[in-house]
Amino acid sequence: MEEINNLMQGFSVAMTLPNLVYMLVGITLGILIGVLPGLGGANGIAILLPLTFSMNPTSAIIMLSCIYWGALFGGAITSILFNIPGEPWSVATTFDGYPMAQDGRAAQALTAAFTSSFVGALFAVALITFLAPVLAKFALHFGPAEYFAVQLLTFCSFVGMSKEPPAKVIASMMLGFALAAVGMDTVTGQLRMTFGFPELLKGFDFLIAVIGLFGIGEILLTMEEGLAFKGKSARLNMRVVLQTWRELPRYWMTFLRSTAVGCWMGITPGGATPASFMSYGIARRMSKEPDSFGKGQIEGVLAPETAAHAAGTSALLPMLTLGIPGSPTAAVLLGGLMIWGLQPGPMLFVEHKDFVWGLIASMYLGNLVGLLVVLTTVPFWAAFLRIPFSVIAPVIVVICAVGAYTVHSSMFDVVMMLVFGIVGYLFKKLKYPMAPMVLALVLGDMAEASFRQSMLLSQGSLSIFWSNPLVGSISGLAILLLMWPLWSVAKEAMGSRK
Amino acid sequence: MNEPSHGPTGPEKRAFKERGPELAVAALLMLIAGLVIKDSLRVGMDWADDGPRAGYFPFYIGLLLLASSTTVFLSTLLTWGNNHAEFAEREQLATVFAMLIPMTAYIIAMVWLGIYLPSALLIGYFMRRYGNFGWLPAVSVSLAVPLAFFIVFERWFLVPLPKGPIENLLGF
Numbered sequence: 001m002e003e004i005n006n007l008m009q010g011f012s013v014a015m016t017l018p019n020l021v022y023m024l025v026g027i028t029l030g031i032l033i034g035v036l037p038g039l040g041g042a043n044g045i046a047i048l049l050p051l052t053f054s055m056n057p058t059s060a061i062i063m064l065s066c067i068y069w070g071a072l073f074g075g076a077i078t079s080i081l082f083n084i085p086g087e088p089w090s091v092a093t094t095f096d097g098y099p100m101a102q103d104g105r106a107a108q109a110l111t112a113a114f115t116s117s118f119v120g121a122l123f124a125v126a127l128i129t130f131l132a133p134v135l136a137k138f139a140l141h142f143g144p145a146e147y148f149a150v151q152l153l154t155f156c157s158f159v160g161m162s163k164e165p166p167a168k169v170i171a172s173m174m175l176g177f178a179l180a181a182v183g184m185d186t187v188t189g190q191l192r193m194t195f196g197f198p199e200l201l202k203g204f205d206f207l208i209a210v211i212g213l214f215g216i217g218e219i220l221l222t223m224e225e226g227l228a229f230k231g232k233s234a235r236l237n238m239r240v241v242l243q244t245w246r247e248l249p250r251y252w253m254t255f256l257r258s259t260a261v262g263c264w265m266g267i268t269p270g271g272a273t274p275a276s277f278m279s280y281g282i283a284r285r286m287s288k289e290p291d292s293f294g295k296g297q298i299e300g301v302l303a304p305e306t307a308a309h310a311a312g313t314s315a316l317l318p319m320l321t322l323g324i325p326g327s328p329t330a331a332v333l334l335g336g337l338m339i340w341g342l343q344p345g346p347m348l349f350v351e352h353k354d355f356v357w358g359l360i361a362s363m364y365l366g367n368l369v370g371l372l373v374v375l376t377t378v379p380f381w382a383a384f385l386r387i388p389f390s391v392i393a394p395v396i397v398v399i400c401a402v403g404a405y406t407v408h409s410s411m412f413d414v415v416m417m418l419v420f421g422i423v424g425y426l427f428k429k430l431k432y433p434m435a436p437m438v439l440a441l442v443l444g445d446m447a448e449a450s451f452r453q454s455m456l457l458s459q460g461s462l463s464i465f466w467s468n469p470l471v472g473s474i475s476g477l478a479i480l481l482l483m484w485p486l487w488s489v490a491k492e493a494m495g496s497r498k
Numbered sequence: 499m500n501e502p503s504h505g506p507t508g509p510e511k512r513a514f515k516e517r518g519p520e521l522a523v524a525a526l527l528m529l530i531a532g533l534v535i536k537d538s539l540r541v542g543m544d545w546a547d548d549g550p551r552a553g554y555f556p557f558y559i560g561l562l563l564l565a566s567s568t569t570v571f572l573s574t575l576l577t578w579g580n581n582h583a584e585f586a587e588r589e590q591l592a593t594v595f596a597m598l599i600p601m602t603a604y605i606i607a608m609v610w611l612g613i614y615l616p617s618a619l620l621i622g623y624f625m626r627r628y629g630n631f632g633w634l635p636a637v638s639v640s641l642a643v644p645l646a647f648f649i650v651f652e653r654w655f656l657v658p659l660p661k662g663p664i665e666n667l668l669g670f
Contacts, residue, residue: 051655167569171527174563178534178556185541185552192552196662216601223597224590390629394621395643397601402647404611406657411609418605425594429585430520448555456549 003130008355014365019062023362025064027370030070035078035381036318038219038396040088041071041312042328043436046207047215047403049336057340058355062362064336065316068329069121069366072312073374074274076113076305081106082425084385089272089308092280096293096300103296106235110378111244112298113305118257118371120306122260124266124313125363128320132349132360133485135321139346144453145464147322149474151447152465153481157268158436160395169240176437179204180444187452199412206441207407210332212417213434215400217424219393241375251302254283258303262310266326267318272311279307313363320356324443328435331442499605506583514591516583527567601625612662614644 007126013019033044045064052060075090093113102111142150155173162169182193183203194200258279265275283303284293293300315326316333323345325331337344342352349356374381404417427434440447458464465475538553538560545551574581586594596638600623607616622640631639652656 051651052656056656098536111559165570167566167573171524171563171570173565174559174566175527177559178530181534181559187549188552190541190552192541192556193534193538195533195586220594220597223593224586373663390624390627390631391621391639393597394600394624397604397620398613398643398647400615401605401608401617402651405613405660406651409658411660414605414608417604420600422598426519426523430516430523432523451555452550457555459549460545485642 003133005352006357007129007361008132009073009354010359010361011365013058013289013354013358014062014362017057018103019358019362020365020369020437022059022063023066023366023369023373024373026066027073027366027373030067030370030380031074031077031374031377032070032071032384033067034071034074035384036392036396037078037084037222038215038393039399040214040218041068042332043211043214043400043403044071045329045332045336046210046407047399049207049332049339049354050403050406052336053339056340057337058358060340061336061355062335063368064333065359066366066370068312069334069363069370070373071329072121072309073114073117073370074381075308076117077110077374077378078385080113080301081382082385089276089302089312091273092276092304092308093301095280095304096295096297099294100298100301101297105296107240108244108298109296109301111241111375112248112301114371114374115245115248116258116302116306117309118367119255120259120262120309121313121363121367124263124310125360125367127263127314128317128363129360132317132321132356135317136346137377139322142322142346142349144450144457145467146471146474148447148450148454149471149478150322150324151443151450153474153478154268154318154443155436156482158433158439160484161265161268161274162433162436163274164431164433166485168430169436172432172434173436173440176440177444177447179209180206180441181284181448186445186449199410202246202408204416204441205407205413207332207335208413208416209420209441210328210438211400211404213424213427213438214328214421215396215403216417216421217428217434219396219400220421220425221428222389223393236418247298248302251299253286254299254302254307257282257286258306259310262307263314265307266311266314268326272308272315272327275311276304276308304380313367316363319350320359321346323446328438331351331439334442397481507630512588514585514588515581516585517574517578517587521571524571524574525566528564528571531560531564531567534563540542596628608660610662612665613661614648614659615662615664617647 029048030041030044033039033041039047045067048064048067052064061072072089075085076093076097079090079093080101083098085091085094097109097113100106113290158173159166178193180203182200183190184201191201191408261279261282262272262275265278266272273325280300280303283299284290287297287299289297291491312327312329315330317326319325319330319334323334323343325334334344342348342355400417401414404414405411407413424434427437454464458467464471464497466472534556538557542551543553543557545554586647600620604616604620607619618640621643622636625636625639626633629636647659651659
């Protein structure tokens with residue numbers, strides 16, 4: 001078992017004292033980010049990224065990925081105690097989590113949420129451990145055409161799987177690609193779409209877009225909803241935790257189903273948010289007492305939390321092996337890797353073994369540390385939410401501004417952050433999805449390069465994307481997903497005719 | 499905010515419809531698509547001797563953006579009469595602007611004054627205006643937060659933040 005050996009080596013990298021400290025710091029910051037509205041996994045990591053430039057890459061990625069785990073855990077606290085989802089993926093957790101808290105069962109709900117998060121993540125990490133090396137080895141044989149086909153698949157699956165109207169998904173995605181093309185063309189050195197503005201020479205940085213879209217945009221939305229924190233306080237004592245743990249094995253089927261949904265949605269870029277909703281829906285449909293959902297059914301907490309964590313974790317699989325992130329947060333981590341001079345993709349597994357396996361081992365440890373930290377510190381985080389929003393809102397604006405500035409030490413970026421914030425607010429209100437835009441902004445240059453290389457190889461003929469069974473089946477799957485919305489429209493039309 | 503969720507109810511409740519902003523955003527995207535296509539044509543979207551030119555890829559991106567935003571634009575127009583989906587209530591938009599306007603002022607001020615003083619002013623303004631805090635807590639929080647940023651960024655992680663005339667006067 002080569003993977004086990006590699007993993008053991010990874011543990012020896014991750015288990016050093018400084019790395020454990022970074023893990024703890026990351027988890028704590030992550031929970032804080034998860035609890036506060038306006039700060040989330042993606043923009044929280046984007047803001048903290050500049051602080052890690054001077055750290056060694058392994059410690060830096062351990063800390064940043066732990067912020068991500070922490071944010072995943074933290075989102076559940078606010079959903080259950082305050083009915084305020086700290087993160088979009090914990091919206092589904094409020095459906096049953098909040099009624100449970102109202103019912104005086106906050107401690108059970110929290111224990112269930114944290115434990116199922118942990119279980120979901122654990123399965124997903126195990127999947128990464130065994131699947132990632134295989135996928136990486138496979139991807140070593142990829143040429144530009146295969147790479148472009150995989151990217152096409154990524155973007156087409158957004159169109160196929162989003163709840164939003166396809167036209168809006170495509171518009172948002174194309175806006176991302178267009179923004180990515182601004183600046184100097186890497187192949188010919190020509191300036192594109194700068195319209196004589198020197199600030200546009202280096203193009204739009206997706207980190208700024210993430211901070212604006214998810215940070216400022218979220219603050220504006222929260223303002224609109226008019227936040228009044230009125231929540232239940234909760235204490236977790238060991239007795240309730242153990243008692244809940246004894247009950248949980250009964251729901252093994254829910255765990256299994258939710259993990260499968262989560263892993264699938266994470267690897268294909270559906271992301272944690274749709275995964276949590278989908279898993280909640282399935283759990284309710286499969287339940288013997290579907291009417292009890294929404295009134296404080298523990299399964300209604302288990303299902304979305306397991307799926308969200310499984311999706312959030314497995315989104316790192318395509319990021320590490322192919323260099324194609326499965327979620328905006330994975331995209332930010334990918335941006336970090338590139339800044340530290342590590343090119344994500346199959347070669348990473350050959351050239352930076354220590355780094356990769358250190359990261360994978362830290363996923364196991366980080367989630368365990370995360371579980372222990374959240375179980376012991378819930379009252380502390382709940383207290384954070386009692387700080388009035390009139391203090392939290394301006395402080396988060398300041399944090400976002402600092403984060404945007406430190407990416408390139410540029411004031412122009414801070415102004416752009418505000419513009420992206422307004423775009424984020426409008427997009428959210430008008431149901432344009434933001435993840436495709438962010439991923440297009442990240443992958444734009446890469447997609448363009450692999451497309452142009454493919455075109456060079458084939459002298460401009462699109463037939464190269466069907467030139468061998470491998471690339472053909474990936475492109476075929478992509479087209480199929482792209483056409484998916486048409487199929488459901490057709491089905492509806494047929495249904496209404498009857 | 500002070501629970502603006504208690505918004506007005508009954509007949510005087512006024513909401514903005516979704517169709518206006520929907521049309522405006524679609525039009526803006528169409529405009530951007532036009533710019534992308536125009537500039538791609540300028541740098542050349544065909545083949546040169548050494549392969550596709552710089553406008554080759556963005557040209558098609560522009561076309562797709564134009565097609566998708568036109569779809570949204572037209573479908574909004576076509577359903578104009580019977581689309582009464584709400585964008586936001588008047589009261590809600592007011593609170594959004596209550597955040598957006600000071601935030602814009604804050605960022606404009608940052609250009610000249612650096613980050614520290616405007617941050618303190620922003621936090622202080624919010625705490626006084628919306629939080630009903632006394633002067634003492636408002637002033638102490640609004641000074642403590644920028645100070646914490648100074649210590650963490652400039653001292654601990656050695657990342658410089660923008661500074662203005664006042665910091666220069668103090669010798670930083």
